Amino acid sequence: MRVLLINPGSPRALKKENLGLAFLAAALSADNHDVRIADENAGHCVEKVVDGFQPDVIGISFMTMFAPRAYALAEVLRHRRPVPLVAGGAHPTALPEEALQHFDCVIRGEGELSLPRVLRNGTLSGIVEPHPPEDLDALPMPRRDLLEMEFYANQKEQLAGLSYRTLGIITSRGCPHRCVFCANSTRTMAVRYHSPERVLTEMAELVKRYHIESIAFYDEQIAADPFRFRQICEGMVERKLNYLKWECQIHPRSAQPELLKIMKRAGCVQVAIGFESGSQKILDAINKNMLVEENLQAARQVHEAGLRLRGCFIIGTPGETREDIAATQRFMETAAVDFASLHFLTPLPGSLLYEKYSERINQAAIPWDRFTAGDPDTFICNEAMSPEEQKETFRSLSAQLAFRNYTWKEKLRRAYRNPRHALRILYDRWVHTKTK
Numbered sequence: 001m002r003v004l005l006i007n008p009g010s011p012r013a014l015k016k017e018n019l020g021l022a023f024l025a026a027a028l029s030a031d032n033h034d035v036r037i038a039d040e041n042a043g044h045c046v047e048k049v050v051d052g053f054q055p056d057v058i059g060i061s062f063m064t065m066f067a068p069r070a071y072a073l074a075e076v077l078r079h080r081r082p083v084p085l086v087a088g089g090a091h092p093t094a095l096p097e098e099a100l101q102h103f104d105c106v107i108r109g110e111g112e113l114s115l116p117r118v119l120r121n122g123t124l125s126g127i128v129e130p131h132p133p134e135d136l137d138a139l140p141m142p143r144r145d146l147l148e149m150e151f152y153a154n155q156k157e158q159l160a161g162l163s164y165r166t167l168g169i170i171t172s173r174g175c176p177h178r179c180v181f182c183a184n185s186t187r188t189m190a191v192r193y194h195s196p197e198r199v200l201t202e203m204a205e206l207v208k209r210y211h212i213e214s215i216a217f218y219d220e221q222i223a224a225d226p227f228r229f230r231q232i233c234e235g236m237v238e239r240k241l242n243y244l245k246w247e248c249q250i251h252p253r254s255a256q257p258e259l260l261k262i263m264k265r266a267g268c269v270q271v272a273i274g275f276e277s278g279s280q281k282i283l284d285a286i287n288k289n290m291l292v293e294e295n296l297q298a299a300r301q302v303h304e305a306g307l308r309l310r311g312c313f314i315i316g317t318p319g320e321t322r323e324d325i326a327a328t329q330r331f332m333e334t335a336a337v338d339f340a341s342l343h344f345l346t347p348l349p350g351s352l353l354y355e356k357y358s359e360r361i362n363q364a365a366i367p368w369d370r371f372t373a374g375d376p377d378t379f380i381c382n383e384a385m386s387p388e389e390q391k392e393t394f395r396s397l398s399a400q401l402a403f404r405n406y407t408w409k410e411k412l413r414r415a416y417r418n419p420r421h422a423l424r425i426l427y428d429r430w431v432h433t434k435t436k
């Protein structure tokens with residue numbers, strides 16, 4: 001069959017390749033289907049691809065912020081080419097009934113086993129429950145060749161102030177933790193890993209084919225099995241892949257001196273850690289299962305290994321006050337984070353938080369494309385501060401971080417590129433210093 005997979009676009013989309021679709025395409029190709037990917041994020045015109053390829057089945061992938069575009073596309077395509085329409089990805093997995101109003105079939109969870117199976121059985125209707133692959137190495141290599149890899153590599157991701165040709169890789173699936181804001185916190189997803197051998201082979205392929213200078217690990221917790229991660233790092237050194245610069249995200253408990261040392265030798269420049277907050281009350285409220293002191297210890301270990309530290313923080317947790325936010329700011333200083341990423345606590349469908357607040361979310365009727373984890377209008381969970389106060393605090397904090405995160409050279413470069421944004425930041429910072 002001819003299967004067309006679609007990655008819907010949006011002006012707010014980050015320009016990163018959708019590896020989920022490349023994995024899906026590989027599984028379909030192994031089952032002898034003829035597969036194409038139409039990627040709006042890379043500038044493809046979906047209608048043109050549909051007219052040229054004449055698919056027998058169309059699948060659309062979307063997380064929550066892309067749901068409005070996915071539904072609009074489904075509407076257009078239903079008339080243009082009336083073939084079965086299948087939905088998959090984070091949003092349809094979390095809200096399958098909603099997606100089924102626009103699609104014939106919704107496949108929840110990982111699709112490599114489910115999609116080929118429904119195509120084989122001809123049962124392209126209703127909701128298909130998750131059927132996750134147990135052995136990740138048994139999956140064929142993702143078909144990156146169907147994506148615009150040159151376009152993505154040329155986006156030149158920034159790492160520690162320098163830009164590199166960067167592409168992504170994912171070496172594991174699932175996460176052992178249950179943070180309330182995570183879109184997977186309402187389901188149990190066993191953690192599964194690709195073997196070090198497979199990861200290193202895939203990495204070498206990325207180097208050979210796409211001449212990358214840096215690699216982005218998309219794993220949520222790449223060091224959940226520290227022994228496996230150590231083997232990957234040692235393999236990078238042995239195979240001389242350690243000229244690649246990289247950052248990865250780890251849990252604070254994985255920040256162990258021995259591991260950090262070998263990570264540095266393997267090319268790691270920066271470690272990202274989701275500290276989330278500097279207030280113990282908030283860490284407890286989000287199921288982080290960490291002490292502030294343990295987080296500070298992790299930060300020290302990262303610095304002692306000679307690595308940069310990117311701290312990820314969230315504001316807007318229910319019950320969070322100005323004092324808690326001030327504690328987070330103090331934490332950023334004490335932990336000496338080199339770069340601080342700030343997000344709003346967004347009640348993403350699929351999360352425990354969404355379940356708890358679904359009534360309020362439905363009442364507020366916030367469009368899905370606002371669920372970007374950076375939009376003040378989704379800031380509706382915390383009653384300890386008014387929405388206006390929270391928006392103001394977020395803006396002021398973002399303005400301060402803009403000053404904190406970048407060197408002067410980088411600040412000037414950014415201001416030259418986007419002068420209006422720079423003026424806004426200056427104004428916010430001025431307001432902040434005046435009211436202090």
Ligand code: B12
Pocket residue numbers: 012013014015016017018019020021023024058059060061062063064065086087088089090091094107109110111112115170174181182183184218219220343348349350371372373
């Ligand atoms: C890598 C990643 C990114 C990357 C790349 C995203 C991309 N282009 O694919 C980047 C860094 C850009 C990113 C950004 C964001 N992300 Co993100 N991201 C991830 C992460 C960590 C891994 C995704 C991945 O590659 N998985 C591996 C592949 C193999 O799996 P997959 O993509 O899910 O695809 C499988 C299935 O979903 C399914 N499938 C997918 N599409 C389709 C289509 C069909 C037809 C079928 C049948 C099946 C199917 O089959 C695929 C193969 O198994 C996930 C967490 C997770 N565990 O999934 C979060 C996740 C997807 N991201 C999330 C969010 C919220 C975001 C942001 C919106 C906010 C943020 N700051 O994090 C941003 C903003 C994006 C923007 N502005 O464009 C949420 C989505 C929740 C939701 N309900 O929307 C997740 C689930 C994180 C979480 N745990 O809460 N992200």
